[in-house]
Amino acid sequence: MKPWILVIGLFLPLILQAQTSWQTLGEGTARWGLFKLYDATLSAPSGIRADSLLADDTPLKLTLCYTRRLTAENFIDGANHVLDKQPMSEALRDAVEQLHQAYRPVEKGDCYVLQHIPEQGTRLMLNQQTLITITEPEFKAVYFGIWLGDDPLSNTLKANLLENL
Numbered sequence: 001m002k003p004w005i006l007v008i009g010l011f012l013p014l015i016l017q018a019q020t021s022w023q024t025l026g027e028g029t030a031r032w033g034l035f036k037l038y039d040a041t042l043s044a045p046s047g048i049r050a051d052s053l054l055a056d057d058t059p060l061k062l063t064l065c066y067t068r069r070l071t072a073e074n075f076i077d078g079a080n081h082v083l084d085k086q087p088m089s090e091a092l093r094d095a096v097e098q099l100h101q102a103y104r105p106v107e108k109g110d111c112y113v114l115q116h117i118p119e120q121g122t123r124l125m126l127n128q129q130t131l132i133t134i135t136e137p138e139f140k141a142v143y144f145g146i147w148l149g150d151d152p153l154s155n156t157l158k159a160n161l162l163e164n165l
Contacts, residue, residue, distance in 0.1 A: 037070070
C-alpha cells in the first residue's frame, strides 16, 4: 500500500468533519428540580429541515456543558428514563449499552458532545476527546431522541434547542 493512501485514510474523516459548517439551532438549560445540570447547544449545517433532523444522512451536534459534578450512572439513568419507553432492535440496544459504557463522570465545566456525521456514525466526546463512535444505523435517531424525540427528557429544553429551526 502506498504511504499517501494510508495518510489520506487516516485524515479524511477529520477533513470531512472540519468542512461541516455548524450553525446553532438553539440553546437551553437542563434542570433537575431547582438544580441547573447543564447548558445545551444544538448545531447543524445551514438549510436543515425539521423533518430530516434525526435522519442518518443529516449531520447534527449536541453540546452539553455541565454546571455540577455528575457520575456516569447519572447519565445512564437520565437516558434510560426516555429510552426505556422506546421499542428498539437488539442491535440498537447493544449500541446504546456500548455508548453507556463509555460515559465518564464530569466535573463543573466539562462538556460532552454527541456528534453525528453521515457515513461515519455518532461520536461521544468528552472535552474534545472521542470516547466512542457508534455506526449502527438509526442509532442517531434513538439517542438524539432523548432530547429531540416525541417524548424527550424536557419539552422546554427541546423547544429551546429547536428555536431557530
